[in-house]
Amino acid sequence: MIGAIIGDIVGSRFEFNNHRSKNFELFTKDCHVTDDSIMTLAIAKAIMETERIIKPSLADNYENGYYSLLEEMSVRYMREIGRKYPDCGYGDRFKQWVFCTNPEPYNSFGNGAAMRISPVGFIARTESEACKLSGIVTGVTHNHEEGLKGAEATAVAIFMAWNGCTKSEIRNKINSSYYPLNFTIDGIRDSYQFNETCQETVPQAIAAFLESGSFEDAIRTAISVGGDSDTLAAITGSIAEAYYGVPEFIRKRALTYLDDELRAIYDEWCEFTEVGHSHGNFKMLTKYIGKLSDREYFGDWVYDYENDGSPEHPKQMPFVKYDELVKMFVEEFYQFSQSHPEYKLMNYRSTLEDYGIKSNSGVLQDADVELLDAQCILAMIMCIIRFERFGDGLLLKFLKEGIILKWLRRLKTIDDSDIVST
Structure with a gap:
């Protein structure tokens, strides 16, 4: 949930002073925690306290009172924690709910329903469980169908991103089940206005994530949309965290904005879930390990049998038509390259030379990856992707023979060892 907190803090100074650009300083003295972070932490606390009393089990289908207790705890901790921060930016109706004597749902479809939901996406074990838990913790206030949907x-x-789905899979799911994502951020940036509803915030936040190339880029893209900046960026940040992980320097800076009580809840959540303190630097790429492991088909050669090679009917050279999964991997690898200039991947030849590796397919194929670091592995992947432009089929060969998969597994090993040492 640190992604939501970061989005909230970064967006806090732009909520009523929109910044329609991705060029800005992430953290300043004017940044602060708002109700987005506080309610996110309250939901996390509700989940933790519920599971300390009743440990959920898929076998009993939650017939042990888990859902009713979670509902009770959600009301309790949103009000208990919320009352300690009366001026953090609540909407009028939610503030009344926090401080009233008999809290009841008030048919809201405000975007507060989505800003606080990230703990659910990380704790759920199945997609259906994510849906059910979302309805429980949301319905105590935002019981309008649009609030529940957002x-x-x-x-x-978040659940899909955390569990290794590609952006295409996430986009298709949102398109088919929730909102039409038939727009681009560039296309709406100049006309998008401040809006506090789920239906006019959640699609834009998801699109900002889908168009991003890294966690930081996702936050910057969300801010550039304008509108309800802190909430929009909190929603985007929560998905981006699940997909990319969060750079450690950004996480550490954001946590300085939490007071002792809020920080204690965050630390408790990290310990409870065993996530949050460290993230793999290469998760954006290594999530393809499972998908490539399960695949036998990556693409086919296409031959021109219709033309005879005459000047009137020139033959098209054979080429490989790649599977959509491969296209997405290549696209995301380029996004990773652009978002991580420190790896200098467009100078992959020079990198390989520095490691004493010749940039030809035979040498790359036989390279002992266990002796190589991330810089070199990334350069080798870029080399094969770039060589595809000059020799169709090389990427297909390296995929079919499991070489790309071997390189990705090496990146995962490096990530895992970095996390353990953190």
């Missing part, structure tokens, strides 16, 4: 769409996107 929270569920966000929780499902």
Whole structure:
């Protein structure tokens, strides 16, 4: 949930002073925690306290009172924690709910339903469980169908991102089940206005994530949309965290904005879930390990049998038509390259030379990856992707023979060892 907190803090100074650009300083003295972070932490606390009393089990289908207790705990901790921060930016109706004597749902479809939902996306074990949990913690206030839908769409996107789905899979799910994502951020940036509803915030936040190339880029893209900047960026940040992980320097800086009580809840959540302190630097790429492991088909050669090679009917050279999964991997690898200039991947030849590796397919194929670091592995992947432009089929060969998969597994090993040492 640190992604939501970061989006909230970064967006806090732009909520009523929109910044329609991705060029800005992430953290300044004017940044602060708002109700987005506080309610996210409250939901996390509710989940933790519920599971300390009743440990959920898929076998009993939650017939042990888990859902009713979670509902009770959600009301309790949103009000208990919320009352300690009366001026953090609540909407009028939610503030009344926090401080009233008999809290009841008030048919809201405000975007507060989605801003606080991220703990659900990370704790759920199945997509259906994410949907059910989302409905429980959302319905105590935002029981309008649009409020429930906005929270569920966000929780499902987080769940899918956390569990290795590609952006195409996430986009298709949102398109088919929740909102039409038939727009681009560039296309709406100049006309998008401040809006506090789920239906006019959640799709834009998800699109900002889908168009991003890294966690930081996702936050910057969300801010550039304008509108309800802190909430929009909190929603985007929660999905981006699940997909990319969070750079450690950004996480550490954001946590300085939490007071002792909020920080204690965050630390408790990290210990409870065993996530949050460290993230793989290469998760954006290594999530393809499972997908490539399960695949036998990556693409086919296409031959021109219709033309005879005459000047009137020139033959098209054979080429490989790649599977959509491969296209997505290549696209995301380029996004990773652009978002991580420190690896200098467009100078992959020079990198390989520095490691004493010749940039030809035979040498790359036989390279002992266990002796190589991330810089070199990334350069080898870029080399094969770039060589595809000059020799169709090389990427297909390296995929079929499991070489790309071997390189990705090496990146995962490097990530895992970095996390253990953190």
